[in-house]
Amino acid sequence: MFLFGRTKTPQELVRTLKDLLLQLEKGERKYEKIAEDVTKCLSGIKNILYGTQDQDPQTEVIAQLAQEIYNSNLIKIMIDNIVRVDFEGKKDIASIFNNLLRRQIGNRSPTVDHIAGRSEILSKLISGYDCQDIALNCGMMLRECCRHEELTKLIINSDQFYKFFEYVELSTFDIASDAFLTFRDLLTKHKTLNAAFLEQNYDKFFENYQKLLHSDNYVTRRQSLKLLGELLLDRYNFTVMTRYISNPDNLKLMMNMLREKSRNIQFEAFHVFKVFVANPNKPKPVTDILLRNKEKLIEFLSNFHSDRSEDEQFNDEKAYLIKQIKELREV
Amino acid sequence: MAKNFQLVHKICTTRCQSTNVFTAVSLTNREYYTVKITDLDDLTDPQVILNEISRTRHIRHNNILPLLNSFVQESQIWCIYPHIYYGSCRDILNAIQAYYTANSDQNLNTNNNNNIDRADEQIRLCFNEQSIQPIVRSILLALDYLHSKHIIHRCVCPENIYINQSGHVYLGGMGYAISLIDNGFLNKRLHEYPSKIDNYVNYLSPEILQQNLIGYNTKSDIYSLGVTICELANGIHPFIGCEKTQMLFEKLVGYDIGLWDRSILTTESKNIFVSVCASENPKVIAQIQRRCFSEKFRNFVDLCVVKNHEFRANCHQLLHHTYMKKMKLQSCLSTFQISIISEGLVELQKKIKNKTIQNQSDFSQIVQKPTTPSKNINSWNFD
Numbered sequence: 105m106f107l108f109g110r111t112k113t114p115q116e117l118v119r120t121l122k123d124l125l126l127q128l129e130k131g132e133r134k135y136e137k138i139a140e141d142v143t144k145c146l147s148g149i150k151n152i153l154y155g156t157q158d159q160d161p162q163t164e165v166i167a168q169l170a171q172e173i174y175n176s177n178l179i180k181i182m183i184d185n186i187v188r189v190d191f192e193g194k195k196d197i198a199s200i201f202n203n204l205l206r207r208q209i210g211n212r213s214p215t216v217d218h219i220a221g222r223s224e225i226l227s228k229l230i231s232g233y234d235c236q237d238i239a240l241n242c243g244m245m246l247r248e249c250c251r252h253e254e255l256t257k258l259i260i261n262s263d264q265f266y267k268f269f270e271y272v273e274l275s276t277f278d279i280a281s282d283a284f285l286t287f288r289d290l291l292t293k294h295k296t297l298n299a300a301f302l303e304q305n306y307d308k309f310f311e312n313y314q315k316l317l318h319s320d321n322y323v324t325r326r327q328s329l330k331l332l333g334e335l336l337l338d339r340y341n342f343t344v345m346t347r348y349i350s351n352p353d354n355l356k357l358m359m360n361m362l363r364e365k366s367r368n369i370q371f372e373a374f375h376v377f378k379v380f381v382a383n384p385n386k387p388k389p390v391t392d393i394l395l396r397n398k399e400k401l402i403e404f405l406s407n408f409h410s411d412r413s414e415d416e417q418f419n420d421e422k423a424y425l426i427k428q429i430k431e432l433r434e435v
Numbered sequence: 436m437a438k439n440f441q442l443v444h445k446i447c448t449t450r451c452q453s454t455n456v457f458t459a460v461s462l463t464n465r466e467y468y469t470v471k472i473t474d475l476d477d478l479t480d481p482q483v484i485l486n487e488i489s490r491t492r493h494i495r496h497n498n499i500l501p502l503l504n505s506f507v508q509e510s511q512i513w514c515i516y517p518h519i520y521y522g523s524c525r526d527i528l529n530a531i532q533a534y535y536t537a538n539s540d541q542n543l544n545t546n547n548n549n550n551i552d553r554a555d556e557q558i559r560l561c562f563n564e565q566s567i568q569p570i571v572r573s574i575l576l577a578l579d580y581l582h583s584k585h586i587i588h589r590c591v592c593p594e595n596i597y598i599n600q601s602g603h604v605y606l607g608g609m610g611y612a613i614s615l616i617d618n619g620f621l622n623k624r625l626h627e628y629p630s631k632i633d634n635y636v637n638y639l640s641p642e643i644l645q646q647n648l649i650g651y652n653t654k655s656d657i658y659s660l661g662v663t664i665c666e667l668a669n670g671i672h673p674f675i676g677c678e679k680t681q682m683l684f685e686k687l688v689g690y691d692i693g694l695w696d697r698s699i700l701t702t703e704s705k706n707i708f709v710s711v712c713a714s715e716n717p718k719v720i721a722q723i724q725r726r727c728f729s730e731k732f733r734n735f736v737d738l739c740v741v742k743n744h745e746f747r748a749n750c751h752q753l754l755h756h757t758y759m760k761k762m763k764l765q766s767c768l769s770t771f772q773i774s775i776i777s778e779g780l781v782e783l784q785k786k787i788k789n790k791t792i793q794n795q796s797d798f799s800q801i802v803q804k805p806t807t808p809s810k811n812i813n814s815w816n817f818d
Contacts, residue, residue: 154621157652161621191495195584199616206619240492248619275436277505277512278488322510323475359815366476366510396816 114152114169118176121145125181128188139190146189146196153203170207174218179204183228183245186238198241202248216252223258230264233271233283243282250289253297260290260301269312273324284327291331295340302335302344310348317357326369329361333375349380352389359397362404371409374422381425394432401429437508439463440470440515446522449594453477454484458518467518468503476510483631484512487610490586498577500597500607516607520600523607524562524570524593524667562667564732570596571664571735572759573604578660579750582653585615589629591659592638593666611635615652624650637674638662641686642744654744657753661739662692668728668736669695689742694733696726731758 112120124142132138152169155161173179182197189197204215219225226249232242249255259265268290271283291298302309316328336345348354358380361373380390394401405426412418440459446469447456459470473484491502504515521527562570574596581588588609595608611629615622628646629639636644640658642651666672673692674682693699735758741747753759 154616156621157623195493203619240489275506277507278492278502280507281485282489321507323507323512326475356815356817363815368476368479393815393817400815 112148114149114165115172117145117148117152118169118172118178121149122176122178122181125185125188129185139188139193143190143193143196146193146200150196150199150203153200166207170204170214173204174214177222179215179218180222180225183225186232186241187235194238194241198244201245205248205252213252216254219249220254220258223262226255226259227262227264230259230262230267233267233274233279236276236279239279240282243279243286246286247289250286250293253294256290256294257297260297265290266308266312269316272316272327273319273321277323280321281323281327284324288331291335292338295338299338299340299344302341306344306347314357317361322366322369325364326366326372329369329372329376333372336376336379345379349383350387350390352387352393355380355390355393359393362408367409374408374418378421378425381428391432391434394429395434398429398432402426405429436504436506437513440468440513442470443467447526469516469519471514471516472508473512473514474510475512480631483610486612487608488512488514490609490612494581494584494586494609496577496580498573498603498605499580499609500605518599519597519605521598524596524598524663527562527598528593528667528670562670564668564728567664567667568758569602570598570604570667571660572754574606574660575750575754575759577606578653578656579754581612582656582750585621585653586612587615587625587651587653588612588656589643589659590632590635590638591656592635592663594635596663624652626650636679637672637677637682640744641689641742644683644686651744654747654749657739657747657749658741658744661736664736664739665692665694668732686742692740694728694736695723696728696733697724698727698733699723729758731756734758 121142124138124145127138128135128142149169152165153161179201182201186194186197205213205219207213207215226246229242229246229249232238232246246259249259268283268287272280272287274280274283291302313328313332316324317332319325319328335341336348355377358373358377362370362377364370364373380386381394383390386394405422408422409418439462441462442457442459445455445457448454449456449471454471454473457470457472459468460466461468473481475481475484478484488502488505491500495501500516500519502514502516506513522530574591578588578591588606588611590608590611591606592608595606597605597607599605611632613625613627613629615625626646626648628643632639638659640651640655642649643655662673674685677685735753735756738748738753738756748756
């Protein structure tokens, strides 16, 4: 039934693929034959979009192809059935999706609009992390979505966003670290949006985030601590930072992490701890903790990572912190 | 999950030091596996290992070493691979060396000439033309797949070619691999110089090293393959004992990297490395004199190491080269070699064990690093 003798037009390719995917979904008999044809169609579409080493992509053909994909709702059908497609086909779906998302006509991104109108696609992609076979492919597509503010907004404001706090701790390392990459992109790519989100959802977000910092998993602890430092030191998140560093419990956590056995965690904790000390308007409970540990802190910091002599910025900061703590007085 | 594996013996420490490779037995199904344990706390930037894990997961080919599982244990990442009996081609080269070192030590008193004989024996026994062919074929198939997926491996070298007990060859070490597809578009060339690749610069193609505006593409892997073949066949890396700047210079002027056999001695010898080796050990020349590679094998290698990548062959062309054609079913290791390699591996094993015993009495201590309590401060006062 599949004639590859002649080249198909983009429209035919899209229609054939759609039919085949719907057959897969129904679970018709000749499953393997259909799956094979699906893979061929996908790689055909991919080659039109990306071109090959010998042939550049042709704008005219791509325009026809994309239009047909939007009209036939193929993106949703592909994502719905990605789990039924074979290994190479899954990757091709991700490549097709990512290329389409980059498409721009003037200032418009037609694929972004298309997906924004069908947010169930995003929701399908997020729950992809629940399934080992498709997790990494869905991750690639989600990160491409993160490049667009409109789609990021839809994702972080959905309830599903909080699933990420579970995904980043999955026992399979490659999936967990992929989920963390996506999580990070969601929180850092669009500064204004991210700052507003963190302010509005401060309590819920940090309640969950605290669990990551307390995780038994070394990688989760290290990555989340590093990201925390980046978030707090971003000037867009000034309000969030002020709120975070006025809570004495957060200070206690960082002081304990300074003493973790892992040097990398100690070092990341230092970069959060310094913000507490450098704060010119420390609330009384924070000052009290620092005062109570004044001597210990000075001694601890004086010996802290003293082998990093080549890191000038770090040494300057350390000296500054020691000076600040020495000068601390009861309020 | 780590408790499901019992480490049997240590195979090696990789060049980047923080990774140890073990043979392990699974307690659930009693099968053997190769386990790579990387301590993340020793790495400030775990990018290479993370790239290796995610790339390998996106790849599936008969001749590419699959990553079966990966998980976190304390501050370590454990990567589980199929059991690779003979280790990498580098391990095999080392094993051959260890075999001769051990044997010549025993015979030292009886035969003083043995020491000199050793070096040329080592060269003779590395890999011969017939045994290299199946290795090259498997690697070409793996590269052909990667290149069709627009991925450049960038680190083809003996360290990353693995041979299991049945002689099946795998390409591994995807840590430096990079995709030509970026930002949703297919690039024709890349310009990015692989970071942290210092240990492997000798294998990099001139166009990667040059770092100019022209950039490089999938053909740079073919060049690395050519250098690797030369090392396996000659027994010595083409740029051995060579400063990096000199290596770069030689590659850029298109110095004739190739196989060392009697033909290079008859032609006006422009190969300075052969002469360097020969001045240190005259027997090397005698050995090379005795060696004769076939015309098609030499032609094959020449096609791989063409300086200008536009004229260099691609995987597809090389797979149809006459050197690839006479494919008798044969293992990549002859029985004779296997016995030597096995003995050599045992020698290496002993060495590693002795070292381990000196430092740590038990593997469990490697797995769980002794904690380093921070000095002076016992606790903070939060009350």
